[in-house]
Amino acid sequence: MIDQIYFEEEIEDHPRTQEFFARFPKATLTPCLHYKEVFNPVGQNFRLQKQKPGLILAKQNGKRIQSIPESYGIGGKQNFYFSHLLNCLYDCRYCFLQGMYPSAHYVLFVNYEEFWDDIFEKTSQSSEIPTWFFSGYDCDSLAMESTTRFVEFFLPLFAKNRNAHLELRTKSVNIRTLKKYSPSPNIVTAFSFTPEEISEQLENGVPKVKSRIKAMLELARQGWLVGIRIDPVIDCIDFENRYAKLFNQLIKDLPLPSLHSVSLGSFRMPTSFFRRIEKLYPHEPLFAGKLTNKNNSTTYLPELEHNRLQVCKKLLLDLLPQEKLFLCEMNSSSP
């Protein structure tokens, strides 16, 4: 429930801003000069703000499309991410956003049209090679769809431009908008999972694993391409059994042609983020795990990390062909 909306004075008359005002008539509206005035100051507590985040409506005037290394991708040669939204509806304890952002407010950039222009331009620059755009780096792509109407705007545009590939990454079951449209081969909805026991401990506010599997199957049966993201892999007791159970649940009813890709990534984040998060939640068992600081990145001890990833890899390769499996090296947020 949004009851505090900040908006940049510059975009007060933007149609999308006005639409928000109309859609949340009870919200307190507070103008600001720039979203960073509200979002960026030091001395904010992410944990407290997460209990009641406000929505900041802003315009992204900076770089709207960022390139990402091939190693993060799922087979594409050119990979970019874009963030129409900063922060997430959910509250996963392993999420690096808590350490990266000073504030838990949602920042929504309302200039979708300019994001699309930039995406279109990037795609036109290299029309022979498929270009991938990832939308779920700084948020969950679907969780706030009823508020942002992001998919509603972008999906028809991507559907018409088949050279531009879109990954929607999510832990949400909010697939209503997707279901309204016919499947497009250049759009993949990737669902992230941890075993149920882990999800219950660490993924606050996230729909149950079973409901997410159901949503994924629904899309797949409608003909949409889906992805599975096992990221972050979390060390836990009964590791192999839990992950084996999860993988079976995920794959057993999924029509294989609908499965675009599965990616695996261990728990990892920049150590400076980790330290901040540890301070916010000093009694979180996850942070007392067998972790180490390697090249300014906090990860599991190398041997443990290798072992856990190998176990997952082996379990997955029993269920799917090698070419569908990717190893991922970005930070642990991945909705």
Add this chain to the structure above:
Amino acid sequence: MNFVVALPTEAKPIVEAFGLKKYSQKTPFPMYKNDLHTLVISGVGKNRASSATGYLLGRNQSTCPVFLNFGIAGHGSLPLGSAFLATRIISDQESENYYPPQIISSRIRKSPLCSVSKPVTDYPEEIGYDMEAHAFFATACLGTTRELIQVFKVVSDNPNHSIAQIDGDQITQLIAGSLPDFQTICGQLQSMEKEINPKSEEIEFKTIGYSIHPFSQTQRHLLDRLFRHAHSLAIDQSIILAGLRSGKSAKEAIRNLEKILEPHRVIK
């Protein structure tokens, strides 16, 4: 919690409601206290508000204390006696704006607020006007987290009722009328403060742990981390202390503790 108010007439209902006692020792500002709360009467204007807030900050023991500024304010549109929490604090003299995070769940009104250097009589905008909040916030955010700094005002004058028509008793009545809202705010801020500040049992436990060996400063940092992990992993305090005591030196004690924790370092 720490309260900063400009006038004695504004402080009176709060002093009575919270049973605060006048602090007997000499202080730069009149001060009232009980075990949990401290209130200072800053006087009017930004310099006084800033000094009083700084003074309270300096006295504070807590890592992240609550700071609440309350009192009367003019308003361009709200009726007399209505109370509001400030959402945006601007100043007629400073360029920086403040946005106290709105994390209190209540039906209390919200309004932007402008801190002015001279009383306003024409109320040019539909916002609040006071003389202290901006300076208060600017100082308080040097020593605590912004969520725990809030500004709560009661409208004493507006375009239909000039401030000249208000006397001290009426100010006291206006503030007294908003006590239920004031208490709601205090209750929620207090539980947030508890949530993010270390518990006294933890601090006591640390003190006991430190006393077992002559730990160096670096070793104490290490110990803090291990104590935290032990707590996260639900390891009994008696096991931790026994582990420390069985070490012949500070170094060995830490090694023992690491060994105790090792098998538990996994999510259930």
